[in-house]
Amino acid sequence: MAGNPTKCSNINIPQTVLSLCILIVQIGAFSLQNCTVQDETFQLKVLCYKMGFFKVPADIPNKVKYLDISFNSISEIQVKDFEDIWNLSHLNSSNNHISNIQDGTSQHFPNLTNLNLAHNRLKKLSGGLLQGLTKLQVLRLDDNAIESIDPHAFNTLSSLKVLNLTKNKLKQIHRVQPVLASPSLKELLVGSNRFDTFNSYDLSRRSLTVTKMDFSNNPLTTFQITDNIFPVLDYLDMSNCGKNTSMMWNITDKAFLNSVRTLNLSGVDIPGESITALLQNSSWASLNKLRLNEMKGVKVEALLQAACSPKLNVLRLKGNKISKLTNYMFQHCFNLTELDLATNEISIVSAPVFKGLTQLRKLQLQLNRLSHVNNSFQLIPTLEFIDLSRNRIHKLNCSDFANLTLLTHLYLYGNRISEIRSCLFKNLQHLEILKLGTNQLLTIGSTFEHGPQSLRELQLTYNKLSAVTNGTFKSLSNLRVLDMSNNQIFEIKGQAFSGLINLAKLLLSSNRITADTIKDPKVFLGMPNLKLLELYSNFIKYRETTLHLPPFEHLKSLKIMSIHSQRRGIGKIPSNLLQGLTSLNMFYGGSMNLQYLHPDTFNSTLKLWFLDLSKNAFGNEQSISAEVFHPIQRLTKLILKRSQLHSLNFLLDANLSRLSVLRASENTLDVINKTLIQSLPRLRYLDLEKNTFTCDCSNAFFIDWAMKNNTTQIVYLSKYACSYPPSLRGTYLADLNTDSCNVNVDFICFVCSSAVVIITLLVSFIYHFLYWQVIYAYYLFLAFLYDSKKKQMRHQHEFQYDAFISYNAQDEPWVVEELVPNLEDEQGWRLCLHYRDFEPGRPIIDNIMDGIYSSRKTICLITHNYLRSNWCSKEIQMANFRLFNDQKDVLILVFLEDIPTCHLSPYYQMRKLVKKKTYLKWPKPGDDARIFWQKMRQALETKEDPDKQNIILSGEECRLTSRIL
Numbered sequence: 021m022a023g024n025p026t027k028c029s030n031i032n033i034p035q036t037v038l039s040l041c042i043l044i045v046q047i048g049a050f051s052l053q054n055c056t057v058q059d060e061t062f063q064l065k066v067l068c069y070k071m072g073f074f075k076v077p078a079d080i081p082n083k084v085k086y087l088d089i090s091f092n093s094i095s096e097i098q099v100k101d102f103e104d105i106w107n108l109s110h111l112n113s114s115n116n117h118i119s120n121i122q123d124g125t126s127q128h129f130p131n132l133t134n135l136n137l138a139h140n141r142l143k144k145l146s147g148g149l150l151q152g153l154t155k156l157q158v159l160r161l162d163d164n165a166i167e168s169i170d171p172h173a174f175n176t177l178s179s180l181k182v183l184n185l186t187k188n189k190l191k192q193i194h195r196v197q198p199v200l201a202s203p204s205l206k207e208l209l210v211g212s213n214r215f216d217t218f219n220s221y222d223l224s225r226r227s228l229t230v231t232k233m234d235f236s237n238n239p240l241t242t243f244q245i246t247d248n249i250f251p252v253l254d255y256l257d258m259s260n261c262g263k264n265t266s267m268m269w270n271i272t273d274k275a276f277l278n279s280v281r282t283l284n285l286s287g288v289d290i291p292g293e294s295i296t297a298l299l300q301n302s303s304w305a306s307l308n309k310l311r312l313n314e315m316k317g318v319k320v321e322a323l324l325q326a327a328c329s330p331k332l333n334v335l336r337l338k339g340n341k342i343s344k345l346t347n348y349m350f351q352h353c354f355n356l357t358e359l360d361l362a363t364n365e366i367s368i369v370s371a372p373v374f375k376g377l378t379q380l381r382k383l384q385l386q387l388n389r390l391s392h393v394n395n396s397f398q399l400i401p402t403l404e405f406i407d408l409s410r411n412r413i414h415k416l417n418c419s420d421f422a423n424l425t426l427l428t429h430l431y432l433y434g435n436r437i438s439e440i441r442s443c444l445f446k447n448l449q450h451l452e453i454l455k456l457g458t459n460q461l462l463t464i465g466s467t468f469e470h471g472p473q474s475l476r477e478l479q480l481t482y483n484k485l486s487a488v489t490n491g492t493f494k495s496l497s498n499l500r501v502l503d504m505s506n507n508q509i510f511e512i513k514g515q516a517f518s519g520l521i522n523l524a525k526l527l528l529s530s531n532r533i534t535a536d537t538i539k540d541p542k543v544f545l546g547m548p549n550l551k552l553l554e555l556y557s558n559f560i561k562y563r564e565t566t567l568h569l570p571p572f573e574h575l576k577s578l579k580i581m582s583i584h585s586q587r588r589g590i591g592k593i594p595s596n597l598l599q600g601l602t603s604l605n606m607f608y609g610g611s612m613n614l615q616y617l618h619p620d621t622f623n624s625t626l627k628l629w630f631l632d633l634s635k636n637a638f639g640n641e642q643s644i645s646a647e648v649f650h651p652i653q654r655l656t657k658l659i660l661k662r663s664q665l666h667s668l669n670f671l672l673d674a675n676l677s678r679l680s681v682l683r684a685s686e687n688t689l690d691v692i693n694k695t696l697i698q699s700l701p702r703l704r705y706l707d708l709e710k711n712t713f714t715c716d717c718s719n720a721f722f723i724d725w726a727m728k729n730n731t732t733q734i735v736y737l738s739k740y741a742c743s744y745p746p747s748l749r750g751t752y753l754a755d756l757n758t759d760s761c762n763v764n765v766d767f768i769c770f771v772c773s774s775a776v777v778i779i780t781l782l783v784s785f786i787y788h789f790l791y792w793q794v795i796y797a798y799y800l801f802l803a804f805l806y807d808s809k810k811k812q813m814r815h816q817h818e819f820q821y822d823a824f825i826s827y828n829a830q831d832e833p834w835v836v837e838e839l840v841p842n843l844e845d846e847q848g849w850r851l852c853l854h855y856r857d858f859e860p861g862r863p864i865i866d867n868i869m870d871g872i873y874s875s876r877k878t879i880c881l882i883t884h885n886y887l888r889s890n891w892c893s894k895e896i897q898m899a900n901f902r903l904f905n906d907q908k909d910v911l912i913l914v915f916l917e918d919i920p921t922c923h924l925s926p927y928y929q930m931r932k933l934v935k936k937k938t939y940l941k942w943p944k945p946g947d948d949a950r951i952f953w954q955k956m957r958q959a960l961e962t963k964e965d966p967d968k969q970n971i972i973l974s975g976e977e978c979r980l981t982s983r984i985l
């Protein structure tokens with residue numbers, strides 16, 4: 021989809037192009053902002069459920085096979101939402117607000133096999149909606165508002181097997197007809213619609229391939245089959261049909277439903293006689309499973325008369341308020357293998373009730389009111405599974421199950437049993453699973469002393485056991501799972517579990533176990549195959565750094581240890597606590613208020629690959645060191661959620677070259693630097709949600725890497741909020757613009773070399789073409805500086821001189837012979853002349869400045885010599901500046917020679933004055949000089965007279981001039 025990021029960084033290209041590259045790269049495979057991407061073998065899965073999306077997220081990788089966008093607020097699906105996606109096999113868009121799917125969208129899914137549109141707002145299925153889904157097998161449209169289906173909607177669905185239209189608004193069965201265009205439809209679920217009549221000819225007259233049909237929860241008043249349209253129907257669900265206790269049932273040929281093996285008539289709203297008739301009239305030739313749960317106002321005995329037949333194997337009678345199991349109740353159901361009587365009110369079981377049920381293997385009596393067992397089951401020696409959970413049984417007798425030699429499952433949880441004697445299991449040679457949880461057992465010291473040896477799973481959770489004595493389980497050599505969680509165990513004797521040579525799981529969580537309880541390593545002796553040990557939610561707490569005897573030493577096969585959530589905090593993990601656990605793969609050590617991990621903690625657990633240390637108190641710099649991880653180089657998952665971590669720097673030298681998942685959310689991490697990322701070369705999944713990120717260039721590397729790299733997923737990156745600087749609170753790290761941080765060395769070099777080239781060009785250009793203008797500008801600038809300085813000093817408007825005379829030294833004779841006599845002697849002006857009035861020793865430029873500023877006017881005597889001299893031209897500039905600043909006519913140009921205006925070009929200002937004829941010209945030899953002197957007098961006499969525009973340069977022009985320069 022995107023270009024390779026490294027291509028951009030090495031080439032000298034302007035920054036605009038650079039940022040363009042970054043922009044493109046952001047659309048990489050792992051930049052999906054709110055979704056998780058799971059790359060399983062050949063199955064790219066994208067999970068975007070519960071993300072608050074209002075539309076299909078745009079950046080879904082195009083190789084996705086499995087896409088879940090359920091539980092969002094998407095209201096519309098458009099063709100362009102799936103622009104580049106062609107490989108999808110599963111699409112789950114259930115639980116949205118979808119009311120419209122653009123026709124043509126389905127063309128993107130030639131390989132789609134499962135489409136889930138359940139729980140949306142579709143009103144109709146248009147002709148184009150499902151067009152081309154030739155491989156679709158399962159289509160869920162349940163819980164929408166579908167009222168109509170286009171006749172051609174299912175035309176191309178040649179592989180469809182399962183169609184779920186449950187919970188829609190279909191009223192007439194002929195509306196469903198279009199779906200039969202799918203030739204291989206097997207399961208048609210149209211329950212919970214609004215059908216009131218089912219006439220088979222409305223649906224079809226030909227035979228259908230449907231094997232499972234669900235009509236449940238429709239207000240059917242007529243159910244009529246007049247053609248053999250269901251020749252292979254296996255499962256028919258008519259539960260909760262009928263309306264106002266009536267439903268006309270008319271199957272015109274008894275053979276029409278004779279393939280049905282499972283029938284559900286639970287809660288049908290018709291009277292008992294009708295059901296009886298229904299069950300008897302039709303020939304349910306194959307029926308062997310019948311569900312009659314929650315029948316309303318029906319007498320079970322009468323029902324059984326009709327329902328029972330030699331063919332019936334499974335009968336469910338849940339929730340029928342049966343209070344008593346009477347003699348011979350099931351005598352006609354003598355071939356039952358499974359009888360479900362759960363959720364009734366049975367308190368009395370008369371022993372002969374099961375007489376004759378010679379095939380019964382599974383009996384469910386949970387959620388009844390039995391208070392004792394009383395030999396009731398003596399007569400069903402075939403029983404393999406009996407569920408007596410959640411009754412009121414408080415006492416069991418030795419003989420209660422004495423005959424049930426085939427029993428494998430015995431569920432007695434949720435009763436009031438306080439004692440179980442070993443004689444109960446005397447004949448239960450095959451018992452495999454025994455559930456005794458949620459009773460009132462205080463002790464099991466001798467309960468299992470003689471077996472049952474076959475027992476594989478023993479559940480004793482939620483009792484009141486407080487101690488486990490030695491040898492308690494010594495006969496249970498086949499036990500695989502022992503669940504004693506949620507008791508009050510505080511004492512475990514040495515060898516308490518010995519004999520459990522096959523035990524794989526030992527669950528001891530939520531007890532009162534302390535460090536003392538397990539102090540003796542013999543406690544866990546005798547379980548050479550134990551794989552899982554759960555000790556969480558106990559009271560284990562250590563103060564010592566090293567234990568005299570490490571408690572788990574004998575658990576050589578242990579793979580998973582959960583010791584998290586110790587209720588008083590674990591204090592310390594002694595450095596040798598895990599000694600001997602050489603097979604340990606996974607360690608759960610969260611929520612223990614742990615503040616320090618000894619570097620030797622995992623010295624024996626070299627195979628550890630999963631470590632959860634979340635919710636501890638590692639706020640201190642020294643809490644975890646890199647050495648902790650040195651023995652466990654196989655670590656691939658590390659969980660450090662909510663552990664008060666300020667930094668992950670301890671991972672820098674941890675050498676975790678295999679770490680692929682790191683979760684460190686809800687800490688106070690602020691900066692993730694490059695070295696950290698580089699120290700975890702195999703990282704695939706990084707979760708840093710809810711940290712306190714600094715949103716500045718210190719995280720620039722992380723942001724860029726998170727967006728660009730396509731090996732590591734940064735989960736929920738878009739939700740990482742800025743905590744610093746305060747002005748950026750409420751914004752997101754991923755939104756930070758890092759372009760300005762991204763300048764690399766190449767780029768700097770590029771900029772510098774370009775600058776040098778450009779400057780060189782510019783300088784030579786200027787030197788060549790604009791030399792004078794630059795010099796002029798330089799002096800103009802000096803003049804400007806001086807002018808500003810002078811202006812501050814100059815408050816009084818009194819001038820020392822009437823005119824400053826600027827001239828070239830070669831023109832001095834004229835000054836001495838003509839100018840001074842005429843102006844000073846004759847007309848009485850005071851002149852400032854540098855041969856006379858300049859302060860010796862002072863910098864010449866200062867002298868000029870002073871001269872100009874202490875004179876009312878400046879008279880420049882322009883000759884060729886004058887123009888050649890730098891100093892003279894400077895005087896003009898200064899005068900110009902004064903002019904510019906004071907808005908006064910200060911400059912008088914006197915041309916002593918004929919000078920073409922083009923020669924004046926460097927002296928731009930001057931040229932302008934000349935062009936405007938605002939100058940005086942010394943008459944040619946022979947002409948009368950008196951006019952000249954008269955004009956001079958006039959020029960010198962003008963005071964601050966803004967009207968004399970012809971002499972005064974306006975400020976605007978000056979500004980213009982300086983700009984041009």
Ligand SMILES: *[C@@H]1O[C@H](CO)[C@@H](O)[C@H](O)[C@H]1NC(C)=O
Nearest residue numbers: 053054071072073077738739
């Ligand atoms: C990610 O989810 C949040 C809400 O959890 C939403 O506000 C945000 O717009 C989503 N981001 C994208 C890119 O859809």
Ligand SMILES: *[C@@H]1O[C@H](CO)[C@@H](O)[C@H](O)[C@H]1NC(C)=O
Nearest residue numbers: 106107108128129130131132
């Ligand atoms: C559909 O799946 C087949 C293999 O099952 C594959 O060869 C084909 O390329 C897929 N078609 C598309 C458009 O992905």
Ligand SMILES: *[C@@H]1O[C@H](CO)[C@@H](O)[C@H](O)[C@H]1NC(C)=O
Nearest residue numbers: 138160162163184186187209
């Ligand atoms: C059909 O839809 C109903 C109602 O949403 C649901 O409970 C059921 O599990 C679905 N069954 C299948 C096979 O999809």
Ligand SMILES: *[C@@H]1O[C@H](CO)[C@@H](O)[C@H](O)[C@H]1NC(C)=O
Nearest residue numbers: 244245246268269270271272
């Ligand atoms: C059953 O349906 C057939 C065919 O429509 C009809 O002739 C017959 O009268 C119906 N039987 C009852 C009891 O309604």
